[in-house]
Amino acid sequence: ALARRAAALMPSGGAILTLDTTLLTRVIQIDKVSMTARIEAGIYGPQLEEQLQAHGVTLAHYPQSFLYSTLGGWIAARGAGQQSNRYGKAEKWLVSAKLATPKGFWTTEATPASAAGPNLNQLVAGSEGTLGVIVEATVKIHDLPERKDYRGYLFKTFAQGIEAARRINHAEIPVAMVRLSDSPETYFFQALSSSGSGGLKSKLQRTYLKMKGFTDAPCLMLIGHEGTKETVIWAQEQTEAICRRLGALALGTGPGKRWFHGRFNGPAVRDPMMDRGLGVETLETSTRWSNIANLHEKVVEAISNAIAANVPEQNARGIVMAHVSHSYPDGASLYFTFVFPRQLDREVEQWQAIKRAASDTIEMNGGTITHHHGVGVDHAPWLGEEKGEIGMSILRATKREMDSKGVMNPGKVLG
Amino acid sequence: ALARRAAALMPSGGAILTLDTTLLTRVIQIDKVSMTARIEAGIYGPQLEEQLQAHGVTLAHYPQSFLYSTLGGWIAARGAGQQSNRYGKAEKWLVSAKLATPKGFWTTEATPASAAGPNLNQLVAGSEGTLGVIVEATVKIHDLPERKDYRGYLFKTFAQGIEAARRINHAEIPVAMVRLSDSPETYFFQALSSSGSGGLKSKLQRTYLKMKGFTDAPCLMLIGHEGTKETVIWAQEQTEAICRRLGALALGTGPGKRWFHGRFNGPAVRDPMMDRGLGVETLETSTRWSNIANLHEKVVEAISNAIAANVPEQNARGIVMAHVSHSYPDGASLYFTFVFPRQLDREVEQWQAIKRAASDTIEMNGGTITHHHGVGVDHAPWLGEEKGEIGMSILRATKREMDSKGVMNPGKVLG
Structure with missing residues (x-):
């Protein structure tokens, strides 16, 4: 902060x-x-x-x-x-x-x-x-928007959800937010949710979903519209039609309202978990649409493997989950959250091993080292690969020109 | 070129x-x-x-x-x-x-x-x-867009047309083009147009416009929509409603089709005019919405005065006209076209005097020296004022870093 x-x-x-x-x-x-x-x-x-x-x-x-x-x-x-x-x-x-x-x-x-x-x-x-x-x-x-409309949709697969997000962007429908959780994140937040209404908990609901062809690992998408009443009404119809054509189940405004209510609470969930011997960390990237599924799979695998190689006791395991939360005509972001049992005797090394595995995988698979967290100290080792030698030389020349004595946040993103 | x-x-x-x-x-x-x-x-x-x-x-x-x-x-x-x-x-x-x-x-x-x-x-x-x-x-x-829809609207004043363009941008309605001519340009292209259909030429049409409260100097706006059929239909209804609320007369698709047909012909009109002793030149800028009307007025005045001070014979005069052709949430471009009797003995000095007057006025009134023509040689004298001394020093440092021998387009925008 x-x-x-x-x-x-x-x-x-x-x-x-x-x-x-x-x-x-x-x-x-x-x-x-x-x-x-x-x-x-x-x-x-x-x-x-x-x-x-x-x-x-x-x-x-x-x-x-x-x-x-x-x-x-x-x-x-x-x-x-x-x-x-x-x-x-x-x-x-x-x-x-x-x-x-x-x-x-x-x-x-x-x-x-x-x-x-x-x-x-x-x-x-x-x-x-x-x-x-x-x-x-x-x-x-x-x-100030005249109207806000946040709704949930349940997709059978992450790939279908990605396709919906992509089509919404390419159809130029005015949208404030498109947020798609993969199946582990959908499950995790469902399990955490204290409210039963509109959830997926009951046996009846599970039976209904099964009938509709949903497995036990569906993916939740939240779509938010904000703006004038006319635009929100029209745009909501358009996004819902795109989701339905891809086999999604419309969950109405319940999930949207719950997310909106708790939207700044993420970090507050972390500390109690850490008190219980768990580590919680997030990292994020973005890439082009044609590479999203591949990058998601590779990074989840890299983090899972790094956690497995750095656990306090054999067979202990972590949870890796992700969501798409910012989307553009040419691609989207991926935001990973992972929970793991902490090695209390070597916490820093454990974190570094996981971070390095994820970052190397992102760079090797066409992602940016950070979509919105910034470079700081943690991401600096991967910046040069992304900007290239010539790009870095321009950044350093700019820094020298503006701050020849090197007093402004020295050693950071611009050298 | x-x-x-x-x-x-x-x-x-x-x-x-x-x-x-x-x-x-x-x-x-x-x-x-x-x-x-x-x-x-x-x-x-x-x-x-x-x-x-x-x-x-x-x-x-x-x-x-x-x-x-x-x-x-x-x-x-x-x-x-x-x-x-x-x-x-x-x-x-x-x-x-x-x-x-x-x-x-x-x-x-x-x-x-x-x-x-x-x-x-x-x-x-x-x-x-x-x-x-x-x-x-x-x-x-x-x-490739499923559908294109280009239509004309006639506004009583340039200010009302600007307000329509602004509202269309702020309402986030998907639009491909919003192009508003001021009254001299509306008149000029109407006079040039060889086609009578859908025009404003007949006495009957003039009488109708007068009844509706239009003066002899209305302003033509062309609005283009491109995209999926659904989006184009919805967006066209929205933009038309905004125009009508501001008192515009909907002219249908005729003016849009004529513009689309001749959209690359501008430069070809210039040469025959030059053969007849006329000079034709264009220049362009952009500024924030709250400054568009002021900048338009000041630049038209500056060009008119510079033409009047540089004519081959007393009482000869020029024509200055403008349009808004690119718009953004925070402002829009202004594109000026002017026709003037050439001083055949001092053509370069005449052009320089007019160009200098327009450029000085743009810089003093919060416009950029160029919205899309580029800097080149003509606009270089005004670049420093716009970027500031520190901004220019960064551009020069970048140039030195990339091209220490100064072989790449030397002396241009980056120094």
């Missing part, structure tokens, strides 16, 4: 300075005609939405870390909110940024689209504090 | 080499699941579409220069096709590029979305040959 809201500075003396930006909390200007807002970048998610929503507008960037992360951090780490299909990943809603750099203040270009050379906003997004501290940003905002 | 398909190289000896890439014409791979294609970058528009459409897919990048420009040129100059609302400007449909650079071949990252540092594709788009020669690109493609 700290990395998301602050920038570490290291003066030549060698001391480490951590800069807290969280007093920069003003919404400076709202332009309701252009639907943009200029906002100081140290503001936390809830403060930002409170100020915008008082004017009837929203940025609607809701990462799971929403409560504890800032506007500047979202941009610096190229974050993604849960409704990124509608509201965009940070690099998409970013219009312009103002940075405090070793060379002075720098405000990037702010036009809607331009052919005046490369777009430098895309160099700021993902710079993770290495070029300067983001102190202000102009971002795209939206009217 | 040459600048769009080739890169000029200047070895240290001082000779100028022009590289012709137009034998690089292969479509290497089509991925119909991810809807991307990998294509050699020297290919001209018509060849590219012919090869893609044989497989039922399209890039649908149709700039006015479509017949004489190449894939690599579109990317290098951040071009925009006429249906950019649906198919995207070059920097949006670009997935990955392969460049021949002084450091060797460089292939940029290709994931759908990533947080693995800055996106270097956005440094390639707009580099205008200064970092290397684009030899190959992976681009987003679409199924």
